[in-house]
Amino acid sequence: MSQIDDIRMQVMWNRLISVVEEQATTLLRTAFSTSVREAGDLSAGVFDREGRMLAQAVTGTPGHVNTMAEAVPHFIAALADEEMRPGDTYVTNDPWKGTGHLHDITMVSPSFLEDELIGFFACTAHVVDVGGRGFGADGKSVYEEGIQIPIMHFARAGEVNRDLLRLLRANVREPDQVIGDFYSLAACNDVGHRRLVEMLEEVGLPRLDPLAEFIFSRTHAAVMERIAALPRGQWSNDMLTDGYDDPIRLAAAVEITGDRVNVDFTGSSPVSRWGINVPLIYTKAYACYAIKCVVAPDIPNNAASLAAFTISAPEGILNAPRPAPVSLRHVIGHMVPDVVLGALAKALPGQILAEGAGALWNVHISARPVAGQPGRRAEVLMFNSGGMGARPGLDGLSATAFPSGVHTMPIEATEHTGPIIVWRKELRPDSGGEGQYRGGLGQIIEIGPEAGHEFDFSAMFDRVTTPPRGRDGGGSGAAGVVELDDGTPLKPKGWQFVPEGRRLVLKAPGGGGFGDPAARAPEDRARDLRRGYVSRKPE
Structure with a gap:
């Protein structure tokens, strides 16, 4: 690739980030819930045909962005036997395939250019109510925490799933707000799709694949350079949080090798009987965020940067299996960066x-x-x-x-x-x-x-x-x-x-x-x- 081609691709990469920023702004401006409209409790991003995240909006939370990066492949796998068509939009709030609890709605929309699938847009947002016991830790299983929406159509070829809307109205306390947010999420993806098509047509690029290769190769090289500068070894840390009725122990071992950083949470507390458990997808999201804050804070967040970080945890508070209660997964999940950073502080004294x-x-x-x-x-x-x-x-x-x-x-x-x-x-x-x-x-x-x-x-x-x-x-x-x-x-x-x-x-x-x-x-x-x-x- 020539220097001119490199410059062209870099400009398009910047344009792509602008596309997802406009995508997120649409959600901010049209959302019904104050948690989305005022607090920015959301994420938005664009993905290639394989479900790899190319770019994310700066607006949003690590818990939403990094779980969304894993969620899109779950959608693709679940819909493998479906014929995807322009105007389709898919939805779920599955805590283990989405963002960790039922209050977060994830929507994914395939993006087509002249009837050829070129990628996906995805977004997430926290809605004010999903029924059940409400947003709290008192449930004893996920079945008590609200309505569960498996990966399914929100819209098929542009036609909204009215049966889903009727189910929502019958199960939530604030149906107008919740359904309004569903439409906002769908509109958010639609805006991203339109802007992407305009960009590709303007530059004469029929597919996203060349840009994806450029983004992933440059990101991977930059992250490898940062990891190469880190010390090699393994460092551990643990901490206590309040828990519900008993303290919760979180333990992390961070290992830095030649080409990756691994975090293992062996030694953390077992599954709680209260709704403070964390699905592994959410634990990964905040563990990766902590590492990236130290290793590569200025490198764009995408599938290639996240691939350099591997996260593991035995079944327990940080890898809660279905049907554990998980409504307040953020309370313990937000402690994950501190336990990881505590281990990194031993590797990088005086810097954390x-x-x-x-x-x-x-x-x-x-x-x-x-x-x-x-x-x-x-x-x-x-x-x-x-x-x-x-x-x-x-x-x-x-x-x-x-x-x-x-x-x-x-x-x-x-x-x-x-x-x-x-x-x-x-x-x-x-x-x-x-x-x-x-x-x-x-x-x-x-x-x-x-x-x-x-x-x-x-x-x-x-x-x-x-x-x-x-x-x-x-x-x-x-x-x-x-x-x-x-x-x-x-x-x-x-x-x-x-x-x-x-x-x-x-x-x-x-x-x-x-x-x-x-x-x-x-x-x-x-x-x-x-x-x-x-x-x-x-x-």
Whole structure:
């Protein structure tokens, strides 16, 4: 391939990334659920005919993007006996073939150019309700957690599957929002397809195959170069998370060889009887993300970059078999990067950030009028974040969703969806771990029902009994707290009740510190005090 051809292909690669960005923007602008529209809890990407991911949208979460990379081949295998046609769209929320729990809807659409299959577009999004017990850890099997949609047609040759829509309406609490999101997902793929066809016709390329070969060969070479610069060997780490009623142990052994990085989770806890289990597809997604953050953060994410990382786990909390309950797979799954990074910190001392809050402090609220009072019912999902761990050379980011990467949801948008009031949302002083570089702060959120209303809420919080640990001499971040405004302690997981006149108070954990606290610069300490990040001078 000549230099001119290389330049041409690079331009087309950049165009392809723009295509999937527009694909994701379509979903953001048309979604009904606030978790998608405001928080960006989604993914979008384009795949070749074999189901290999070529490009992903920057908007989205690692848990969605990297599981979607494995999900598309599951669709192709399941539909092997089907005749794919223009206008087809397929859907599933299978936790083991999609993104790890029933609340995430994955849609895949074949892309045709002059009646020849050239690739696929795929997208995922978290919908507000899938029926069952609701978004929580209380189910004892996946059968209790909501409606299950096997890989099937959402639309056949452009004709929407009305039977599926009727089933959805009969099984979910917010049918208009959920079905609206299904249409948004389908539209998202359709926009990607149209833009891809326009690009290929403009440049006179009849298939994606030459561009795919260029993308994969360049990505593979770049990743191999980065792995070659790493030390060789094996390093281990373990950590505890709160679990549901018993602590959960996560263990990881990271092995770096000549051409790959392998992570094995042998030694992690067995399957839980509660809905905090993680299907292997989701464990892989966040383990790969952790490695990529260290090894190749600036290399585009696609099938070739992910192929350099192999993930294994025995049956257990991080490789939960069907029909284990998995609704809150993100709570434990978001801890996977910290346990992997802890092992990499031994391979690359002084280069890896401290532990952070990890799991999002999401709260799902089911609000209703008090008996005999007028009012409205609503399902409200609110995303909140604790602090990130301090980094080598930099303080941790406060109230930041790492590793998930979702946005903070505006209070106005949250209050608009249901009869609740967010009375308080502010940074939590003194929550960042001490160190030469301070851990990021958590936040305090106070939520109450409107007058004449009450609500049940699903607690899905961690780092309440096991705070984030510091690194290289840094102190631990503050543990989280869940309580009512009168001081009544509440459980960090499970459905619970907030009556009219009371408020739910969440104090999200702070990130761990990095380095010896005695080495923190005096001007940094003075700035912390001046900004209210700490409440007093250190003794």
